[in-house]
Amino acid sequence: MERWSLREFEAEARARLDPAHYDYFAGGAGDEVTVRANEAAFARIGLLPRVLRGAAKLETGLTLLGSRAAMPVLVAPTAFHRLADPEGERATARAAAAAETIMIVSMAATVAIEEVAAAAPGAELWFQLYVQPDLAFTETVVRRAEAAGCRALVVTVDSPVLGRRERDLRNGFHDLPEGLCCENLRDGDRVRPILMSPELSWEHLDRLREMTALPIVVKGVTHPGDARIALDHDVSAIMVSNHGGRQLDTVPASIDLLPDIAAAVGGAVPVLLDGGIRRGTDVLKALALGAAAVAVGRPVIWGLAADGERGASRVLGRLRAEVEHALTLCGCASIGDLDPGMVRRTC
Ligand SMILES: Cc1cc2nc3c(=O)[nH]c(=O)nc-3n(C[C@H](O)[C@H](O)[C@H](O)COP(=O)(O)O)c2cc1C
Numbered sequence: 001m002e003r004w005s006l007r008e009f010e011a012e013a014r015a016r017l018d019p020a021h022y023d024y025f026a027g028g029a030g031d032e033v034t035v036r037a038n039e040a041a042f043a044r045i046g047l048l049p050r051v052l053r054g055a056a057k058l059e060t061g062l063t064l065l066g067s068r069a070a071m072p073v074l075v076a077p078t079a080f081h082r083l084a085d086p087e088g089e090r091a092t093a094r095a096a097a098a099a100e101t102i103m104i105v106s107m108a109a110t111v112a113i114e115e116v117a118a119a120a121p122g123a124e125l126w127f128q129l130y131v132q133p134d135l136a137f138t139e140t141v142v143r144r145a146e147a148a149g150c151r152a153l154v155v156t157v158d159s160p161v162l163g164r165r166e167r168d169l170r171n172g173f174h175d176l177p178e179g180l181c182c183e184n185l186r187d188g189d190r191v192r193p194i195l196m197s198p199e200l201s202w203e204h205l206d207r208l209r210e211m212t213a214l215p216i217v218v219k220g221v222t223h224p225g226d227a228r229i230a231l232d233h234d235v236s237a238i239m240v241s242n243h244g245g246r247q248l249d250t251v252p253a254s255i256d257l258l259p260d261i262a263a264a265v266g267g268a269v270p271v272l273l274d275g276g277i278r279r280g281t282d283v284l285k286a287l288a289l290g291a292a293a294v295a296v297g298r299p300v301i302w303g304l305a306a307d308g309e310r311g312a313s314r315v316l317g318r319l320r321a322e323v324e325h326a327l328t329l330c331g332c333a334s335i336g337d338l339d340p341g342m343v344r345r346t347c
């Protein structure tokens with residue numbers, strides 16, 4: 001089947017997935033105000049192309065924390081890929097490798113990080129971590145990620161408790177089906193639950209900093225004050241994210257939070273963004289407003305559910321083609337040519 005846009009992948013995924021699993025992937029917290037806002041906000045920002053710039057040779061690649069990506073679009077960490085495809089995160093990692101971009105593997109992956117790495121030898125992998133109150137166990141997970149070759153830790157800080165997702169409550173979706181589990185949480189002959197803890201503080205980040213030499217990215221920053229504090233804790237990048245609207249509902253769209261955070265960070269470290277990216281033009285808007293790169297969550301899952309590794313590859317390939325096309329139409333030879341003067345709020 002021909003698919004022209006990311007939205008068509010979602011329609012196909014929806015038709016294929018168990019409805020409760022579709023709802024888990026698509027849904028968010030509360031009234032899903034933030035889920036909708038993330039996408040809608042991009043439509044309210046216009047792009048102002050520059051003309052006659054002689055930008056014939058296009059460069060979309062970049063290096064982030066020592067990892068090379070051929071495009072400024074990363075794979076955001078999302079849980080439970082084996083609900084979408086039997087190969088799960090192995091397939092996603094191969095798709096990311098084919099797209100020459102970075103995959104942030106979720107701590108809640110249904111394939112162990114070692115197996116993900118082995119399945120996609122060329123992939124640039126980063127590891128997403130929910131710091132567990134048991135720091136000794138956290139350290140064993142960090143060591144596994146390091147040994148598997150992950151090049152950065154992405155620490156999710158927006159989840160002192162899980163968001164209240166009413167679709168999941170309605171569907172009675174609480175646990176993975178028989179045979180699937182969070183493979184990165186294995187501890188001897190048991191699998192630990194992922195604990196979200198309101199006790200976590202910047203001190204835990206400092207402990208983590210002492211534990212590993214890997215660059216640390218804090219994911220889930222929405223307040224400029226927290227971005228400034230993060231800089232005092234030796235983070236290597238800041239990811240503006242409202243968790244795709246799955247944690248606190250009514251947090252503003254991530255693209256609307258970006259300018260203030262970029263200003264607070266002042267170029268000290270790269271600022272990344274996720275939430276609502278569905279088009280190449282969305283990527284350009286985020287980069288123009290100060291993001292070094294963006295990440296996509298649900299679109300990759302839709303590709304995976306629609307057509308496994310090939311579907312996830314096509315989603316990433318489509319985005320790359322859209323980024324290149326939009327850059328050309330904007331008169332840019334590289335992503336570095338984008339600046340805040342090229343976007344305009346339209347309403
Ligand atoms: C099904 C699903 C599972 C997710 N699992 C995780 C996770 O395990 N860890 C994490 O930090 N973020 C997780 N997220 C949030 C994503 O990393 C990302 O912030 C969000 O999906 C971006 O929005 P988008 O889906 O509109 O691209 C998840 C998101 C979805 C949709």
Ligand SMILES: CCCCC(=O)C(=O)O
Pocket residue numbers: 079108194243246
């Ligand atoms: C315990 C796994 C949580 C995954 C997650 O972050 C999400 O569903 O948004």
